[in-house]
Amino acid sequence: MPQPRILIIEDERGLTQTLTWYFNKEGYEVTVSGDGLEGLRKAQTALPDVVLLDLNLPGMNGLDVCRELRAGERTRDIPIIMITAKTDETDQVVGYSLGADDYVGKPFNNKILLHKVKALLRRAQGQSEPGDVTDYSGVKIDRVRHRVTFEEEALDLTPTEFRLLECLVRQPGRAFSRKQLMEAAIGDNSIVLERTIDVHIKTLRQKLTKAGGSADLIETVRSIGYRFREDKLDAK
Structure with missing residues (x-):
């Protein structure tokens, strides 16, 4: 190598x-x-x-x-x-x-x-199993190709935004604290800042809206953090 x-x-x-x-x-x-x-x-x-x-x-x-x-x-x-x-x-x-x-x-x-x-x-490097794709509520995340789309339109995400959105979409309806989201998005031993997560969520909402989605796909859970909206669609 x-x-x-x-x-x-x-x-x-x-x-x-x-x-x-x-x-x-x-x-x-x-x-x-x-x-x-x-x-x-x-x-x-x-x-x-x-x-x-x-x-x-x-x-x-x-x-x-x-x-x-x-x-x-x-x-x-x-x-x-x-x-x-x-x-x-x-x-x-x-x-x-x-x-x-x-x-x-x-x-x-x-x-x-x-x-x-x-x-x-x-x-x-996208180290994951082949075909590792999450598809929920119009958001499709392909970890192998490191690609995210909403209704087939590509989202231009930073690596941190990618990991943050993946964490939320993999478990729709689950409320994550800001600390949990930071650990999932940044990695171990990182400095956890509540305002940092708020900045990323704001940017993700803007990018989803620009692609034709809804800003409320990512919901605010008061006094806790955020969750991805759960609907009648089944995650694949």
């Missing part, structure tokens, strides 16, 4: 040296950029398997880099983990809303970061 490729966009030289050594040891091919704009160009050219992205960068800040990657047809599905000393809730909500898949505050444990990288790579 080819080595998984990681692009680290980070301007702290000591940290990039440590991460390069660590991930090389674990069998990863590592590319480093200390500048946001240069890192964006490298991501667009090399198409790495995962990007580790700092927020405070020269050239272009990490949020703008994330926004550009998610807007690009060739880079929109690359998993992004933000690694930053900015751990305020507002910063994290903005990062997730722009399409970041996970958020790691400095300082962090390298083993936990490796775990997060592996989890995102598994999801990006």
Whole structure:
């Protein structure tokens, strides 16, 4: 199997040296950029398997880099983990809303970061059984092809939105807390933020509505969280 490729966009030289050594040891091919704009160009050219992205960068800040990657047809599905000393809730909500898949505050444990990288790579590769498709109330989720449609119209979802919608659609009618949804959508050892889930739900509702669906397909459960609307259709 080819080595998984990681692009680290980070301007702290000591940290990039440590991460390069660590991930090389674990069998990863590592590319480093200390500048946001240069890192964006490298991501667009090399198409790495995962990007580790700092927020405070020269050239272009990490949020703008994330926004550009998610807007690009060739880079929109690359998993992004933000690694930053900015751990305020507002910063994290903005990062997730722009399409970041996970958020790691400095300082962090390298083993936990490796775990997060592996989890995102598994999801990006669509490791599941052939024919693993969920079809309910017009929403069709194909995990193998990593594709979601509503009434045959494709939905352009970020990887996190994909996993969040899949969690809801697989168990229609079940009320999930925000913490449960965050754990399902982001993975283990992630920072759980209630407002982060609210941002994702708002975006999912907008995309379902744009495709001709109804915003109330995802219902708010007061004081708990959210659920996918249960109707008379049978899940397949």
